[in-house]
Amino acid sequence: MALTNAPSWKPFLDDELNQPYMLVLKEFLRIEKNDGKTIYPHSANWFHALEACPLNDVKVVILGQDPYHQPHQAHGLCFSVQPDVKIPPSLLNIYKELHADLGIPYALHGCLESWAKQGVLLLNSVLTVEYDKPNAHQGKGWETFTDKIIHTVAEQNEHVVFLLWGNYAQKKGAFIDEQQHLVLKAPHPSPLSAHRGFLGCRHFSQTNHYLQQHNIPPIHWELPKLAAPVS
16 A cells, blocks of 8 residues: 555645554455455556655645445546446436536546546545445544545645535535535436435636636546556
8 A cells, every 4th residue: 555656645635644543454455355355446547646646746636435336337536337237327417417517418428537637636535445345444544544635635735616515425525615616516416316416516617716716727528539558
């Protein structure tokens, strides 16, 4: 468990990786794997959100809960799935809102890698999950580590947009200084709640308007026709 491929984050997070709670988490994950349990995403992608989006590039943060728990889906970016995998329902609703808000055509894949490359930190609160057991790794320590990531972004970067969808994300981001950053809140894009206000929230256009107000290049939300291979 190391940030070798995320050098911009290392000065702020390396010490955190050696905190007692993280050592307990590492041991928990080691035992789970030794017991033959399947953990998603692959360990090479546990920190992919940080690797794909250097700290100094972060201009938008989208908070998720925990990774997808079925095969071939999770690859370390919240809401995103690997290329050639069926687009999950929550992501379809995100595409629906993108279309309504900005007229962007529905993407034919669910890989959000191009957003990460533009400075969108796609961060789950919990970075691992057991196969077919959603929330199985909640309360094991990841939440404290990802809190540190959010604090780091809020303290080190200026004029960041935080997209907090659902009560879980809103509680996790409650400390963010809304005088320094833009915090946009809506229900979760899940089919269970999207109709309560996620659809129609216009967060994508609001994000770009705010960034442009602060002379920050906007996000090109339209995804490439073919997703780049996930490393």
